[in-house]
Amino acid sequence: MHVVPQLIVSTILLGGIYALIAVGLTLIFGVMRVVNFAHGEFLMLGMYLAFWAFALLRLDPYLTLVLSLPLIYGFGWLSYRMVMRPVIHASHNVQIFTTVGLSILLQNVALVLWTADSQFVRTSYYAVVVRLGNAVLNLAQLVAFAVAVLCTAALFAFMRWSYTGKVMRATAQDRAVASLMGIDTGRVFALTWAVGVTCVGVAGVLLAPIYPVYPTVGLQFVLIAYVAVVLGGLGDMAGALLASLIVAAVEVIGSYVIGTAWKEVLYLLLFIGILVVRPAGLFGQRGAEAIGT
Amino acid sequence: MRYVKWALVMLGFAAVALGIDAVQGQQLTGEYKIGVLEPLTGNLAVQGKLHLEGYEIMRDLINERFGGVMGKKLVFVTGDAVDPTVAASEATRLATREGVKIISGTFSSTLCGAASEAASRQNVIYWESSCVDPRLTRRGLKNVFRTEIDGTGFGWYNVEFIAKHLAHRLGKKTSELRVAYLSEDSSYGQSVTESARQRAKQEFGMQEVGLEYYTFTTNDLTPIILKLKNANPDILHHIARDQDAILFWRQAREQNFQVKAVVHAGATGYGAPGFGKAFGNDANGPFALLEPGPGLIIEKMRPEGQRIERAFREAVKAKTGSDITGGHQLAGGGLWILKLALDAAKTDDLDRFRAAVLAMDLPVGSAVNGWGVKFDETGQNSNARVQHYMLQWQGGQLVTVWPEEFTTNRAKWIPLGAWDQRK
Numbered sequence: 173m174h175v176v177p178q179l180i181v182s183t184i185l186l187g188g189i190y191a192l193i194a195v196g197l198t199l200i201f202g203v204m205r206v207v208n209f210a211h212g213e214f215l216m217l218g219m220y221l222a223f224w225a226f227a228l229l230r231l232d233p234y235l236t237l238v239l240s241l242p243l244i245y246g247f248g249w250l251s252y253r254m255v256m257r258p259v260i261h262a263s264h265n266v267q268i269f270t271t272v273g274l275s276i277l278l279q280n281v282a283l284v285l286w287t288a289d290s291q292f293v294r295t296s297y298y299a300v301v302v303r304l305g306n307a308v309l310n311l312a313q314l315v316a317f318a319v320a321v322l323c324t325a326a327l328f329a330f331m332r333w334s335y336t337g338k339v340m341r342a343t344a345q346d347r348a349v350a351s352l353m354g355i356d357t358g359r360v361f362a363l364t365w366a367v368g369v370t371c372v373g374v375a376g377v378l379l380a381p382i383y384p385v386y387p388t389v390g391l392q393f394v395l396i397a398y399v400a401v402v403l404g405g406l407g408d409m410a411g412a413l414l415a416s417l418i419v420a421a422v423e424v425i426g427s428y429v430i431g432t433a434w435k436e437v438l439y440l441l442l443f444i445g446i447l448v449v450r451p452a453g454l455f456g457q458r459g460a461e462a463i464g465t
Numbered sequence: 466m467r468y469v470k471w472a473l474v475m476l477g478f479a480a481v482a483l484g485i486d487a488v489q490g491q492q493l494t495g496e497y498k499i500g501v502l503e504p505l506t507g508n509l510a511v512q513g514k515l516h517l518e519g520y521e522i523m524r525d526l527i528n529e530r531f532g533g534v535m536g537k538k539l540v541f542v543t544g545d546a547v548d549p550t551v552a553a554s555e556a557t558r559l560a561t562r563e564g565v566k567i568i569s570g571t572f573s574s575t576l577c578g579a580a581s582e583a584a585s586r587q588n589v590i591y592w593e594s595s596c597v598d599p600r601l602t603r604r605g606l607k608n609v610f611r612t613e614i615d616g617t618g619f620g621w622y623n624v625e626f627i628a629k630h631l632a633h634r635l636g637k638k639t640s641e642l643r644v645a646y647l648s649e650d651s652s653y654g655q656s657v658t659e660s661a662r663q664r665a666k667q668e669f670g671m672q673e674v675g676l677e678y679y680t681f682t683t684n685d686l687t688p689i690i691l692k693l694k695n696a697n698p699d700i701l702h703h704i705a706r707d708q709d710a711i712l713f714w715r716q717a718r719e720q721n722f723q724v725k726a727v728v729h730a731g732a733t734g735y736g737a738p739g740f741g742k743a744f745g746n747d748a749n750g751p752f753a754l755l756e757p758g759p760g761l762i763i764e765k766m767r768p769e770g771q772r773i774e775r776a777f778r779e780a781v782k783a784k785t786g787s788d789i790t791g792g793h794q795l796a797g798g799g800l801w802i803l804k805l806a807l808d809a810a811k812t813d814d815l816d817r818f819r820a821a822v823l824a825m826d827l828p829v830g831s832a833v834n835g836w837g838v839k840f841d842e843t844g845q846n847s848n849a850r851v852q853h854y855m856l857q858w859q860g861g862q863l864v865t866v867w868p869e870e871f872t873t874n875r876a877k878w879i880p881l882g883a884w885d886q887r888k
Contacts, residue, residue, distance in 0.1 A: 288510030292743035427688035432679035
């Protein structure tokens with residue numbers, strides 16, 4: 173029983189990391205109906221940004237986070253203009269191949285520029301922990317979790333109450349009608365993509381003091397983020413957060429009780445089980461995947 | 466008369482010098498091309514690139530100072546074996562389109578099986594310098610050879626170290642030692658772990674208090690660490706792949722997991738330079754079974770072994786600016802034995818090459834890494850001839866600590882103290 177508090181804490185912290193990645197993914201899918209297979213590579217770029225800022229300029233990752241927000245947003249916007257805009261009205265197959273191609277391109281650019289070596293941002297506080305009774309919390313993970321909750325809440329509020337958010341939701345519901353109402357859907361897509369990339373870029377900077385970075389690091393996280401996004405309901409921020417916590421709980425508790433070798437089997441079984449009962453995910457609207465197409 | 470004496474002495478020196486340089490100055494006629502297949506992109510690229518670098522440095526050394534292979538300049542054509550499917554297709558490409566008769570690589574146990582099968586179908590020699598999956602040489606393929614020991618050899622050496630060195634340093638009989646086994650779940654990790662478990666239990670009666678396999682891309686190892694804390698082992702036998710060692714070490718520290726020793730095998734995980742780069746002095750403590758590192762007394766090797774060992778280490782230092790790594794040593798050591806085999810066979814005809822390989826009989830200390838050579842009928846170099854060494858992270862670098870007769874360093878922190886006291 174003495175391990176229960178630690179298992180709960182580990183679940184929350186790991187779930188926070190997954191949520192941080194999933195929230196950008198679900199935003200892009202929810203509004204644009206594009207499954208971004210390059211999402212993990214944007215995460216990787218965020219991690220490298222933090223690493224090089226630390227290695228070359230001795231910039232703390234959290235300072236890098238603040239300073240680099242416009243840079244990440246700009247990169248997201250640029251990648252939309254150069255890669256996604258030409259295929260935004262193309263079929264899903266074309267979009268899938270485009271984002272997979274972007275993913276491979278970014279991985280290999282990273283490999284050529286920075287080699288395949290694992291790099292680690294060893295800050296002075298990398299081993300600092302917060303003790304909560306029997307449980308131990310890594311400080312960097314705690315920050316990542318707090319930012320994940322903050323990001324999700326901010327995006328939720330933005331989408332629900334801001335004018336731009338309403339415009340984005342209108343575009344998500346029916347892009348043709350939105351166009352007829354005078355909405356510049358091209359700008360909405362550019363904004364959505366850039367915000368989604370910014371979310372995952374922020375996640376990358378925050379993960380740099382926790383995990384080593386290497387060119388294929390994105391793959392390590394993004395599959396689980398896909399599971400969380402579908403489980404939570406495509407396009408639903410709060411659903412993605414909750415689903416991330418569920419996946420993390422299955423992973424952590426399953427690893428402890430049954431064995432780590434079973435963790436993927438366990439969360440994928442849960443994933444299939446939930447989709448059988450609720451095909452649109454926990455919070456998704458039935459037929460949401462078809463809305464706006 | 467005095468001038469005649471001087472002249473004779475000078476002539477003598479000149480003759481010795483010419484003898485030494487005879488091979489170095491040998492004119493190479495033509496080129497001999499082999500295929501080198503390594504994962505140069507993807508998850509395994511860290512080690513794949515180090516291995517390729519080791520191959521290239523040894524190739525240049527062979528061409529410039531050791532007479533090439535069969536009197537010809539050795540050249541490479543490379544392939545990128547990103548996964549088993551690509552490894553097989555690249556092996557086929559190297560054989561059919563590039564026309565090579567020998568393929569060397571692929572370092573990883575996840576790749577070597579597929580690559581060697583494809584090479585076999587093309588009737589091409591497959592020369593493995595690193596992968597330790599025992600199954601590689603147990604399939605009756607006459608074209609497959611491996612210079613490195615297999616996973617059972619790694620497990621054998623690790624238990625040897627635990628039983629012959631750690632047990633008495635910990636003041637325990639081997640039957641009193643509590644050992645937990647933790648490993649990533651590839652065939653590499655499993656083969657090393659299973660052979661270690663078997664020998665530890667059957668030969669030394671060590672107590673097994675835990676066994677856990679995990680995928681090396683696992684994002685949280687805390688549940689495993691909690692289980693290990695409950696099991697309270699003396700020794701943790703941990704076979705890690707790469708970033709999993711970094712994650713485990715960080716989270717073990719957070720959880721204040723105390724164990725008396727951590728023992729790993731191979732140039733991955735704790736044996737990779739990235740582990741030291743990630744933690745600096747905080748990396749101090751774990752052991753990794755590897756090829757020899759700093760502290761090795763090269764004079765303990767045979768003269769011919771000393772010569773190539775020194776030359777290779779200097780060449781790596783000159784090319785990379787840093788000390789030799791396990792990846793360099795495995796690739797360079799394997800390529801050197803291939804050169805000896807080709808020089809002996811004078812052909813790449815499979816039957817005659819195989820006969821020459823099986824006839825090679827070099828004692829320990831004859832080749833790179835202090836290795837010897839004696840291949841068995843399966844194409845496996847003898848575990849007993851491929852001398853391995855235990856290295857330990859000390860002061861942020863891996864140094865050779867065992868067997869003690871081969872090194873100037875001694876193992877420290879036995880038992881491992883508190884996390885902040887391993888300086």
